[in-house]
Amino acid sequence: MLVMVLVALCVGHYSMDPRDVFGVISAALSGGEIPAGMSNVLLNVRLPRMLAALIVGSALSMSGAVYQGVFRNPLVSPDLLGVSSGACVGAAGAILLGLGMVAQQIMAFCFGLLAVLIALAIPRLVRNSSNLMLVLAGIITSGFMSSVLGVMKFVADPDSQLAAIVFWQMGSLSVVNMGEVVSILPVYIVCAAVMLALSWRINILSFGEVEARTLGMNIKRMRGIIIICASCLTASSVCISGTIGWIGLVIPHLSRLLVGSDHRKMLPVTLLLGGVFLLIVDTIARTFTTMDIPLSIITGLVGAPFYAWLLYKQRARSLS
Amino acid sequence: MSDDSKRAPNMSDDPTQPPPTASECPARPSVASDDPTQPSVASSDPTQPSAASNDPTRMPGPDETLRVEQLSFSYSESREILRDVSFSMSSGDIVSILGPNGSGKTTLLDCIMSLLKPTGGRVLLEGETTDRMGPRDVAQLIGYVPQNIIPSFDYAVIDYVVTGCAPHLKLLERPGPEEYAIADRALESMGIAHLRNDSYARISGGERQQVSIARVLAQRPRIILLDEPTSHLDFGNQARVLSLVKGMAAEGFGIVMTTHNPDQALMLGGKLAVIGRDGSFRFGRTEEVITEPFLRDLYQTDLLLVDVPAAQRSVCVIPKLG
Numbered sequence: 001m002l003v004m005v006l007v008a009l010c011v012g013h014y015s016m017d018p019r020d021v022f023g024v025i026s027a028a029l030s031g032g033e034i035p036a037g038m039s040n041v042l043l044n045v046r047l048p049r050m051l052a053a054l055i056v057g058s059a060l061s062m063s064g065a066v067y068q069g070v071f072r073n074p075l076v077s078p079d080l081l082g083v084s085s086g087a088c089v090g091a092a093g094a095i096l097l098g099l100g101m102v103a104q105q106i107m108a109f110c111f112g113l114l115a116v117l118i119a120l121a122i123p124r125l126v127r128n129s130s131n132l133m134l135v136l137a138g139i140i141t142s143g144f145m146s147s148v149l150g151v152m153k154f155v156a157d158p159d160s161q162l163a164a165i166v167f168w169q170m171g172s173l174s175v176v177n178m179g180e181v182v183s184i185l186p187v188y189i190v191c192a193a194v195m196l197a198l199s200w201r202i203n204i205l206s207f208g209e210v211e212a213r214t215l216g217m218n219i220k221r222m223r224g225i226i227i228i229c230a231s232c233l234t235a236s237s238v239c240i241s242g243t244i245g246w247i248g249l250v251i252p253h254l255s256r257l258l259v260g261s262d263h264r265k266m267l268p269v270t271l272l273l274g275g276v277f278l279l280i281v282d283t284i285a286r287t288f289t290t291m292d293i294p295l296s297i298i299t300g301l302v303g304a305p306f307y308a309w310l311l312y313k314q315r316a317r318s319l320s
Numbered sequence: 321m322s323d324d325s326k327r328a329p330n331m332s333d334d335p336t337q338p339p340p341t342a343s344e345c346p347a348r349p350s351v352a353s354d355d356p357t358q359p360s361v362a363s364s365d366p367t368q369p370s371a372a373s374n375d376p377t378r379m380p381g382p383d384e385t386l387r388v389e390q391l392s393f394s395y396s397e398s399r400e401i402l403r404d405v406s407f408s409m410s411s412g413d414i415v416s417i418l419g420p421n422g423s424g425k426t427t428l429l430d431c432i433m434s435l436l437k438p439t440g441g442r443v444l445l446e447g448e449t450t451d452r453m454g455p456r457d458v459a460q461l462i463g464y465v466p467q468n469i470i471p472s473f474d475y476a477v478i479d480y481v482v483t484g485c486a487p488h489l490k491l492l493e494r495p496g497p498e499e500y501a502i503a504d505r506a507l508e509s510m511g512i513a514h515l516r517n518d519s520y521a522r523i524s525g526g527e528r529q530q531v532s533i534a535r536v537l538a539q540r541p542r543i544i545l546l547d548e549p550t551s552h553l554d555f556g557n558q559a560r561v562l563s564l565v566k567g568m569a570a571e572g573f574g575i576v577m578t579t580h581n582p583d584q585a586l587m588l589g590g591k592l593a594v595i596g597r598d599g600s601f602r603f604g605r606t607e608e609v610i611t612e613p614f615l616r617d618l619y620q621t622d623l624l625l626v627d628v629p630a631a632q633r634s635v636c637v638i639p640k641l642g
Contacts, residue, residue: 069473072471072472072473073472074472074473197492198492200494200495201486201491203475203479203483204483204486206471206472206473207471207483208469208471210435210464210466211464211466213433213435213455214433214435214459214462214463214464214466215459215483215484215486215487215539216455216456216457216458216459216460216486216487217455217456217486218454218455218456256473260474260475260476261473261474261475262475262476262479264494
């Protein structure tokens with residue numbers, strides 16, 4: 001991971017020697033003289049972008065892992081309850097209204113959570129709190145949000161607004177600044193800490209509702225806490241990066257393959273792998289061509305074959 | 321939680337090894353009354369093993385551990401699934417629940433565990449109404465062995481068994497060395513310590529059922545509910561699981577078990593609860609309730625009750641097909 005961080009800081013249009021990178025960072029930390037051009041690239045562009053990649057990657061994979069555990073289905077992604085489609089609607093709405101970057105992020109975050117709250121409220125209305133009902137509620141919310149997004153795209157100005165919406169949907173870290181990273185950091189730390197603290201309870205939830213309840217768990221409350229935390233993680237990362245697919249699905253599988261299903265071991269590993277994976281993807285995205293490639297394109301191109309390979313590996317293992 | 325830590329070391333002293341044959345189990349006179357209207361029996365049980373004195377959880381007291389009073393349940397007003405179900409049991413009792421498919425056996429278990437809220441009547445655990453207890457309080461008194469299911473995610477057997485300790489841990493607590501020691505002893509007492517690090521999804525169905533029972537031992541409840549513990553098991557494993565059940569009762573656990581096989585109820589002896597097709601409920605001593613006309617009526621098919629001297633009991637058989 002440290003190697004990848006260093007590589008990410010060094011490479012780019014303005015490539016640097018690792019020694020210079022250390023020089024700039026130590027100078028910045030000790031308050032000494034900083035070579036201006038280099039430090040600007042490093043501290044204001046690459047460092048925030050690197051931190052954002054680590055945070056967003058780990059947040060998305062961790063919430064994917066947790067969703068999979070709670071819904072007892074390894075094929076679930078963090079979008080299940082409509083966080084991402086909700087966030088898309090929020091961001092698209094802000095773009096249509098011509099609001100600035102900050103408002104766009106806040107709206108994305110709020111609409112992402114709103115979508116999850118709607119999905120959580122539907123089972124209450126029909127008085128059926130089973131997992132299946134929750135999944136169906138998620139499909140309803142995502143479907144509705146997608147249609148709303150469709151309407152917004154339809155009315156958007158095709159030259160500027162539509163392009164912005166589509167670009168947002170494909171995910172990118174190219175415009176991230178330090179302020180944004182700092183503003184999502186508290187949400188990230190709190191939610192990730194709660195998940196890690198509850199990781200053993202997630203094991204119990206993954207046995208199913210009846211077993212979890214007979215082991216004395218208040219599953220409505222526990223599931224609610226965990227889903228809200230996971231959704232906050234997703235919403236906070238999506239709001240600065242746009243939607244990025246595949247990570248939340250693939251990385252948890254990879255860590256399960258490495259350390260097994262026990263969430264006590266698997267969640268920290270997922271956190272690390274997810275961060276490093278997105279950092280690699282983002283480094284590729286900004287170095288491969290002169291233009292930034294949207295992240296979802298790369299995660300999809302890398303993730304889909306990788307996922308197929310993982311499934312093949314798991315099959316081979318279960319046969320042996 | 322301090323009492324848990326004191327309790328845990330005692331487990332090693334317990335003769336948790338279940339007796340291999342039913343004949344080694346001491347016949348326990350039942351304390352619970354067949355008549356549910358009779359008040360709770362509070363007198364001390366002279367047959368209670370003396371080990372009970374130093375371990376209150378493992379050896380429940382002689383008083384009624386479970387009492388079901390005029391319980392009824394329905395999903396909709398049109399169809400009542402359970403009607404006027406009343407019975408009580410003490411530690412060491414075995415209650416088999418018999419009834420045709422869809423009669424509400426699992427529903428009754430769910431109501432006892434307060435997974436479902438009864439539409440009428442109440443359930444008392446150690447004299448306390450369950451609707452005033454939280455899920456964790458209930459789980460400290462009632463353990464549940466689910467039907468054989470393979471989980472979606474794969475865990476090591478020991479990690480599965482240790483989750484039995486969950487009702488004794490606070491929200492943010494995780495199982496420590498003490499809980500793992502409890503889980504290890506539970507595996508040992510089932511004679512499956514060698515499965516400790518195997519994957520739960522990849523052991524055989526019979527082994528999985530033993531692991532589930534080990535987990536319920538790690539839970540240290542007073543009453544153990546088993547939902548068709550022998551379904552999907554071969555003949556040998558059925559016998560093994562039933563002798564484990566009998567052994568747990570001999571140790572002082574109250575056992576409530578649903579089954580589709582009247583023979584199993586006859587083998588276990590004890591009490592029998594019958595939920596009829598029409599929602600009627602009957603409770604009594606197993607050998608008194610099970611008669612040929614009763615079985616024919618319950619299952620709507622021709623059945624014989626044959627006395628087998630070698631087995632020292634009556635055996636229920638289907639005479640011939642078609």
